[in-house]
Every structure is written in structure tokens, then in C-alpha cells.
Amino acid sequence: MILTEKRMSKSELQKILKSFFPNLEEASLDAFMKHASYLKSTKGTKLISEGKRHRYFYLILKGGVKSYYSKESREVCMWFAFKNEVVGTITTYEGLPSKETIELLEDSELIKFNIEKIKELTLTDLSISHLMNGIIIEHTLYLEERLYQLQFMTSKKRYKVLYESTPEIFQEVSLTDIASYLGVTRETLSRIRSK
């Protein structure tokens, strides 16, 4: 449920965007800003729903989200994101119906930006083109690492890596979601943890 979608003061928005995208040129930032706005929303809100076309990407100012695929009432989490991260789906970027759902894990504050418009800007604006490139590449490196872990590591090892790299995640995300993310059932995760 969306609580507020307000027009933020120009300077405030600018400041936020600068902190997310420090390499973006001034003129590009102004152009970008025209398609961005502040949003506050409650836990459980779906920013992007599986099977639908969407127009927006988001910056997380406060709170967190999970991305998941669902099938026959089973949900498998693909990633989680928190404060200071950019979120969206590559299918949305491509103008396709999203395969994933992105849902708020808690009440959150966000900047949403119209990715359709931003993508149009990439046609003429090199700075924005590189920005988007960078975001996609970062995501790609992440996917490769995940694929590597799923194919090379045992579930115990994957749990260990997650626990050691981002222990905070266990405060924010349910064990059910973490289990699906690690590619095991809740029960198995529970047994792994009891050691």
C-alpha cells in the first residue's frame, strides 16, 4: 500500500540522486531528475509484479525488498536489496513483462524513476547510458556469482558464505525466504542452522 507519493523539493531530490550516482554529469542528472519522485510505502507492497509490464525502477532510501519468482504457490527468492541500492528487473528494462516480483520486506522509503524515459535518454545521453550500463553489469556479476555458488557449493557452504558475508540479512529476511534463496527447503535450512 502506497502511503505517500509526493513531489520532493528539487534540491533534496538532487542531493539524493547525486549520492546514488556520483559520476553522473550535471546536465544528465537534471534530465534524470524529471522522471524521478519520492515514494513511501508499506511492507508487502509489490513494486513489480510477475507477468506484468512496469515502468519504474527504484532507489531504496530506507527499508528493503525481496525479488522472487513464484510458481504453483512456491516462491523462490532471487535477491534481496536494502538501503542505498538500485532495484528493478532486467525484463522491465527491456519493456517486457517482468518474470519476477519485487516486494517490500518492510515499510520503506524509495525514489522511483521511470525507466522507459531513462532508457530513452540513453539514446542521446552518454553519461546516462554508462550509468545504466554499470547498473546492469553489477547485476550480471551478481548473477554469475550466484550461479557459481549454486553449481559448486553444497547447501551448507552456501549458507556459510551468506552468513559470513551478510549476517544482517537474517535480521531482515524470514528463514523461509532465505531457504528458497539458498535453493533448499525451510526444513533443510533449519537443520543446517542447528549446527
Next chain:
Amino acid sequence: MILTEKRMSKSELQKILKSFFPNLEEASLDAFMKHASYLKSTKGTKLISEGKRHRYFYLILKGGVKSYYSKESREVCMWFAFKNEVVGTITTYEGLPSKETIELLEDSELIKFNIEKIKELTLTDLSISHLMNGIIIEHTLYLEERLYQLQFMTSKKRYKVLYESTPEIFQEVSLTDIASYLGVTRETLSRIRSK
């Protein structure tokens, strides 16, 4: 083993690049061409080796390659590519040591291009920037599909999907490699196939 690395006639090279990159503008194509050359090489040659920095991406004119991670003498294939595909690793694109190895599955003919130089061109050339963007996005969509399959499908189903979508692959790639790609042992793949 590299058999030939010759300077191909300009018009021939141009024709090939055009067929791979039909949307590339004429001037951009000329710039691109300066960093591309023809290469013929034998089965088993490693275009990119795990742990090393590399400068090149490749277009496959004839033949095929496999990409794999290796660890403790175990190899896990991540993807295969054949005629008319562009190959490289995202880590190479980022100037990092590659995590994967790319190896020729058979004697192949290739165009290699200096991705460092091409990446420099993206700083000033929008057309090339979009070209590289597109290549990366395509790869990203592929990775997401693969991750989805690994997390949602049984090994039988993954085999079925592979067999039905690209049956040719069984002519080109050993069952050992396909098994690792599907995330099972050779023995398990053999048992799946005997049904």
C-alpha cells in the same frame, strides 16, 4: 593452438561485422573494425583462461566453444556458443581476471576484437555503447533463465528443456559437459537419458 591470425581484407571483415551488428552505424563500424581481426584455431584452444586478465572478445564464424568454471579438477560448464554468437566474459569486459575459461569445442574460425579498445570507444560513441549494452543484456537474460531453471526445475525437466530447445547440442558437446551444465553428475545424466 592458433593456426592463423591473418589480416582479413577490409571489405570482408566489414561484411562480417555488419552481419553480426546490423544496427551499428557506419562510422562506429569503421572504428570498431580497427580492433578486430580474423583467427583460426584448433579444438581445445583456450580463448580465455580462468584467473587471467584478457583483452579480447570473439565472434564465432565457424565452430563452437564452451565456458566453464573449474575447481579441484572438476569442471562445470556455464554455457555453450556456436556459429554467429558473440563470446567473452563479463569479468574481462570489466578488466578483471576472468573467473571462467572459454575453450574451443572444435576447430573454429573466429573474429577477435580488443574489448579494452571497444570499451574505450563506448566512452564517446553512443552506437557502440548501445551495442555492448545489448550484448550484456542478452547475456543477463540468459543467466536469469538459467538460475530460474536450476532453482525451479528437477534435473529431468532441465534435461527435457535442453533437449527440446537445442537438440543439436548433443552432437557438439560431450555428455560429461552437458551433465555439469545441467548441474548433475555424468552418471545421473546417463540414467535420465536411459528413459
Next chain:
DNA sequence: GAATTCATTTGACATTTATCACAAAGCCAT
């Protein structure tokens, strides 16, 4: 604070898959 709901843990059992050992088949070079 009792009742309800949801998340997590535990146990018993079934299923899948890995592992190890070896046999069979295909391929290559002499």
C-alpha cells in the same frame, strides 16, 4: 492475557542424487 496466526523446528520416512567400482562402447594412432 488468552486466542489466533505465522514462522520455525523436529521426527519419520521416501526420494533423489552422489560416489565408487567396473563394464561396455567408441575413437585414434600405430
Next chain:
DNA sequence: ATGGCTTTGTGATAAATGTCAAATGAATTC
């Protein structure tokens, strides 16, 4: 063709994980 090499297939067993059912625990509502 013969002997060596690699790839693939099969069998027996063990290990890991899923499934189902129930118990416990934690959080939320009335």
C-alpha cells in the same frame, strides 16, 4: 585389426535432501 585412451552406461551403496505431520515458539489481535 590391436592396444590404449576416452566416453558412456550400469550396479550397489551411502549421503543429502524433500515431504508430510506435528510440536514448539514468537508475534499480533481482541
